[in-house]
Amino acid sequence: MPPIVEIRDLTKTYASGHKALKAASLSIEQGEILALLGPNGAGKTTLISIVCGIVTPTSGSVAVAGHDVLRDWRAARTAIGLVPQEIALQPFDRVLDTVAFTRGLFGMPDDPALTERVLRALSLWDKRQARITELSGGMKRRVLIAKALIHEPRVLFLDEPTAGVDVELRREMWELVEELRAKGTTIILTTHYIEEAEAIADRIGVISGGEILLVEDKAKLMKRLGRKELEIELRAPLADVPASLGEWSLELSSDGERLTYNYDTQGERTGIARLLSDLSAAGIVVRDLRTKQSSLEEIFVDMVKERP
Numbered sequence: 229m230p231p232i233v234e235i236r237d238l239t240k241t242y243a244s245g246h247k248a249l250k251a252a253s254l255s256i257e258q259g260e261i262l263a264l265l266g267p268n269g270a271g272k273t274t275l276i277s278i279v280c281g282i283v284t285p286t287s288g289s290v291a292v293a294g295h296d297v298l299r300d301w302r303a304a305r306t307a308i309g310l311v312p313q314e315i316a317l318q319p320f321d322r323v324l325d326t327v328a329f330t331r332g333l334f335g336m337p338d339d340p341a342l343t344e345r346v347l348r349a350l351s352l353w354d355k356r357q358a359r360i361t362e363l364s365g366g367m368k369r370r371v372l373i374a375k376a377l378i379h380e381p382r383v384l385f386l387d388e389p390t391a392g393v394d395v396e397l398r399r400e401m402w403e404l405v406e407e408l409r410a411k412g413t414t415i416i417l418t419t420h421y422i423e424e425a426e427a428i429a430d431r432i433g434v435i436s437g438g439e440i441l442l443v444e445d446k447a448k449l450m451k452r453l454g455r456k457e458l459e460i461e462l463r464a465p466l467a468d469v470p471a472s473l474g475e476w477s478l479e480l481s482s483d484g485e486r487l488t489y490n491y492d493t494q495g496e497r498t499g500i501a502r503l504l505s506d507l508s509a510a511g512i513v514v515r516d517l518r519t520k521q522s523s524l525e526e527i528f529v530d531m532v533k534e535r536p
């Protein structure tokens with residue numbers, strides 16, 4: 229199946245001269261949940277805004293459900309729902325009208341049964357006659373989601389859906405995202421919360437300084453997260469790693485006093501017992517051992533730190 233969203237060599241230079249995106253490319257498969265992780269100012273909102281037709285790209289192309297977002301913008305827009313970061317709602321409108329009106333904006337006839345389904349799914353049905361101003365922040369955010377879903381988009385963009393929301397509501401949102409995906413909706417969310425990406429995404433994309441640094445299957449990334457380091461402190465410094473230990477791919481510190489062994493915690497065996505016996509057979513005396521696990525957070529921070 230062709231990707232539902234195809235982003236190719238997308239760049240955006242704002243009028244200020246700021247390069248918010250530098251040749252970003254990304255393919256999003258139908259039915260997946262992709263989390264875009266990145267620090268403030270990385271270019272996440274710019275990327276989403278271009279896909280949704282709110283910002284014009286400087287160069288590159290984006291197609292949604294096979295429709296170019298510039299040439300064929302109407303068809304592309306119909307395939308997309310966007311839940312923006314900022315809560316922008318008319319304070320005195322009623323919940324039901326706000327949501328139903330949005331469907332009209334897409335040139336679609338009113339569908340009271342669908343409106344009820346969407347509002348019920350978001351626990352807003354009891355509040356349908358409330359004015360926006362009478363709602364809590366979390367409820368307002370759910371109204372934004374209802375507005376984004378009411379024209380039955382195939383792709384839903386959530387720009388930091390749980391920023392400033394309490395833990396309980398955050399979990400409710402995650403469940404909702406999972407339900408939508410089960411119905412076949414493709415979901416792209418941006419987030420600062422690594423645990424959010426871990427909890428719900430199928431794939432994780434890391435963006436920093438306008439570049440997509442990595443897009444990887446979460447399970448694979450978790451495997452990488454599962455890597456551990458064993459630091460072996462030696463009684464006497466080594467000039468080189470002996471050839472008999474070649475199979476272990478050990479790294480020797482520049483002062484020759486430490487060896488580092490990387491291993492996969494999810495593998496059946498770590499090999500540490502055999503490594504220690506091989507070290508002893510090579511006449512190497514170990515003074516101390518330390519293990520260190522790299523977390524997704526560390527991987528993320530390291531990747532992002534290397535960029536300007």
Ligand SMILES: Nc1ncnc2c1ncn2[C@@H]1O[C@H](COP(=O)(O)OP(=O)(O)OP(=O)(O)O)[C@@H](O)[C@H]1O
Nearest residue numbers: 242244246248266267268269270271272273274275
């Ligand atoms: N309209 C604009 N004019 C000029 N610069 C802009 C404009 N919009 C965004 N930028 C700049 O582009 C860069 C990327 O911004 P963007 O909002 O895409 O980042 P982000 O990854 O969504 O950040 P955050 O996590 O803070 O929401 C930032 O440096 C921002 O200041």
